[in-house]
Amino acid sequence: MEPEGSTKSKRKRKRVELEVSPEEHEHEHADAAVDRISNLPDSILCHILSFLPTKEAVATSILSSSWKPLWTLVPALDLDTQLSVSQSQCLDSNNRTQSVSFFTHIVSRVLALNKAPVLRDFCLTCHSRCDPLHLETWILTAIARDVQQLQLDICLDGFIKDEFYSGELFVLPQSFFSCKTVVILELWNGIAVDPPSSFEFPSLKDLRLVHVFFRNGDCVQRLLSGCPVLQDLKLCSDSRSGLIRFDIRVPTLKYLCLQFLTFEPSLPDYKLAICAPALECFHFDGDLRHVVFLEKLANLVEAGVWIHPFICTREAWTKGYQIGYGDRVFRLLKALNKAKSLTLYPGKKQCVDFGSIYPSRFKNLVRLNFTLQKSNWHVLQALLRVSPNLEVLVIDKLYSRTNQLCSMEPFDGPGYVSSQLTTFRFNQYKGSKYEVEFVKYILKEARVLKTATISVCDTALKESVIEELSKFPRSSTTCLLTVEVQH
């Protein structure tokens, strides 16, 4: 963070200090009457200003004359069309045009006045109609100034909170793809990504694509092929993004986070093939369709899967969707069997025609955090049976009234829980039949269990739960059973 110059001068200062007696250092807790902040080195003040949105950094120029040039030296720009509050409150089109040209004027001015040797961070949020030519110019200026962290959020037809953008798209210029310095790239909303057939982002390590648009599935792989050192990828897509059949093939990828939100039943399933053998962390959130791993995830350490299947009231579509649902869930799980830590919510749809977890074994799994629904007990059971080295088990509940109890194997005989289990926690415990049976089983079979914590939501329940559970035999002599209340 510190520019080269200040490091050198510090060293010189240190040598002098050793020969000369130390100056009296003002170490009393100074009251605010003495202005010490303005005496901090410029590099520190610029560092502080870099945490502020540009609007506020500019305002500091008026604190005193020594502060005047500081904002122009900050190597970061964070600009938002909400810059001018009173302007953006104007609703009629005439004033809106004025406010847009005002924003254009501000951004152009700020960019021109910024004298930082390198523009490290450039963050632009444009949620109003702005001439795409201006946007292109600003983005290309940032690239020309060796930007390292670039964030763009563009909705030319305005942005409505909690709704997906469906207006005109801003197309990234082809010269955008020749940026040699960008390390972190974030693209949001109404941006169309159509990379040329051959380009390279030689420094890009972290890429986030959030609800942006692709002409077709090939655009994704073309984009990823141009990122030879990519380590982090986050892709948030919904059914309108144009991604139906697409691949993610990145040999250097360590962290992958996928979020798929489907909300229109008329659109076809998506088919995603992933080839990322170096992956260490995998997160999936949303509607699970066809996800295939082309190479084993031998280096996987952590996985998080949170499934929200799309709920549709149209009978025919629902049936068609459900067929193979359980199969898809288990297929994804099996691909993650090398994980050491797994957080899982397999969704609340009953696993009709569900697949099976066999023959996979989760030998490395040490920690499992499972969110329980009435319909997914059997998934929990299946996982527990194939995780012989599990040490920590945490259960959270997410019950809904419409949920039906699925088929569940009765807990009898050993083999339903690992012999290595040391920590067990059950949140939102209500004391229902299956919950009681489950806890009883854990206490009975977990031979090296150290702590079992049952968390209830209702204070009134606490006593009866303690009474019931303390009666159950425990095979671990050192097991501490705690019942707590957590709302």
Place this chain on the structure above:
Amino acid sequence: MSNTSENPKPSSSSAKMTLKTSDNELFEVEEAVAMKFCTVKQYFEDEKDSDVAARGSTTVIPLPNVHSAVLATLISYGKKLPQSNAVADNHEEEETKKKERKKYEQGLLKNLMPGELLDLISAANYLDFKEGLEFFNQALADHIQNKSVEYVRKFFGIKNDYEPHEEEKYREEYAWAFEGVDED
């Protein structure tokens, strides 16, 4: 905190260094934490080159620009950071440590006077303690965010040396930058 060093040179498992502050107090610090202060690291490496035997607790590193109260805070912050040469924790331990750190950070900032914060920033700058600078500079920025110019001036005791007409002109020119802040 275990210090299984990955340094090729042989070293004791928890080597300590002694730092001496401006008010002549001595602080014994684990090597892993002290090395986060790049100024200390550089001094140590310079010393090491000249005398291989003088290592660990026999070396006293003088920090004439840092007061003991400030150094104590910086050291305790340094201890809470993930140690680069520690044995890899499992997921559970990592999560616990993260939560602890967040709690510690919140507690630290809660009752901090502006003067104390500036002391910490100055010292972190002198020590070239990057994580400390990142944290305390961010804390300062968080504090002045959304506050009016008058508030910031008062809070830090900044003297306004603009002529009234100069200030007026500037405020007009950059009117958009002054809109929508808390009037304190």
